[in-house]
Amino acid sequence: MTCGVEIHFLPGVAGSEAGLECILKRLRLLLPQSAYAPTAESVEKFLIDCQSSLSLDGEQKLFALALTTEGILCGFAQFRFYGSDADLDFILIDENQRGKGYGKFILDASLAQLRQKGVHRIVLEVSTQNTAALALYQSFGFNSLSVRKRYYRNGEDAAIMEKSI
Numbered sequence: 001m002t003c004g005v006e007i008h009f010l011p012g013v014a015g016s017e018a019g020l021e022c023i024l025k026r027l028r029l030l031l032p033q034s035a036y037a038p039t040a041e042s043v044e045k046f047l048i049d050c051q052s053s054l055s056l057d058g059e060q061k062l063f064a065l066a067l068t069t070e071g072i073l074c075g076f077a078q079f080r081f082y083g084s085d086a087d088l089d090f091i092l093i094d095e096n097q098r099g100k101g102y103g104k105f106i107l108d109a110s111l112a113q114l115r116q117k118g119v120h121r122i123v124l125e126v127s128t129q130n131t132a133a134l135a136l137y138q139s140f141g142f143n144s145l146s147v148r149k150r151y152y153r154n155g156e157d158a159a160i161m162e163k164s165i
């Protein structure tokens with residue numbers, strides 16, 4: 001089994017924060033602001049499990065991009081990839097920093113780096129009520145594959161989307 005966590009800071013914005021612990025600390029603050037992101041606990045468990053090679057099967061790897069402004073984490077994107085396929089786990093921008101192009105920036109940078117790792121297809125799942133995320137993914141050319149009814153605990157449907165890169 002090979003397994004790895006890679007967290008990259010976007011070029012030019014890496015500031016005073018570095019390392020998993022700092023990222024987790026900031027993520028715990030950021031995540032509760034979002035109705036659509038996973039809980040801080042689940043992300044923390046995921047990252048720690050990945051580090052200790054416990055929960056990932058086969059050749060699955062974790063890739064994450066962190067975006068900082070003035071040394072403070074303001075965005076995070078997390079993917080799992082296996083060979084040429086990747087799943088977008090989540091993308092999150094600090095509530096106070098949204099609408100400034102950071103979501104676009106971090107997604108664009110993620111896709112470029114995944115492409116370099118040999119990934120050719122991204123799959124994601126998003127609530128059909130999440131207007132901002134849907135618009136972001138559509139603007140990147142993600143196509144809707146199917147809808148999973150009442151997929152989320154709050155009863156919302158999930159759109160499954162994919163994009164070849």
Ligand SMILES: CC(C)(COP(=O)(O)OP(=O)(O)OC[C@H]1O[C@@H](n2cnc3c(N)ncnc32)[C@H](O)[C@@H]1OP(=O)(O)O)[C@@H](O)C(=O)NCCC(=O)NCCS
Nearest residue numbers: 036090091092093098099100101102103104132133135136
């Ligand atoms: C989805 C999210 C990451 C977008 O980040 P952002 O930095 O605000 O997005 P950007 O400023 O880069 O905008 C990119 C595009 O997204 C769309 N968008 C962003 N905010 C939007 C809004 N409030 N309403 C509609 N479309 C929106 C637009 O298409 C926009 O492109 P445009 O400016 O050319 O029209 C952010 O809203 C977020 O963190 N949401 C909570 C977490 C979440 O829902 N994540 C997705 C599921 S895991």
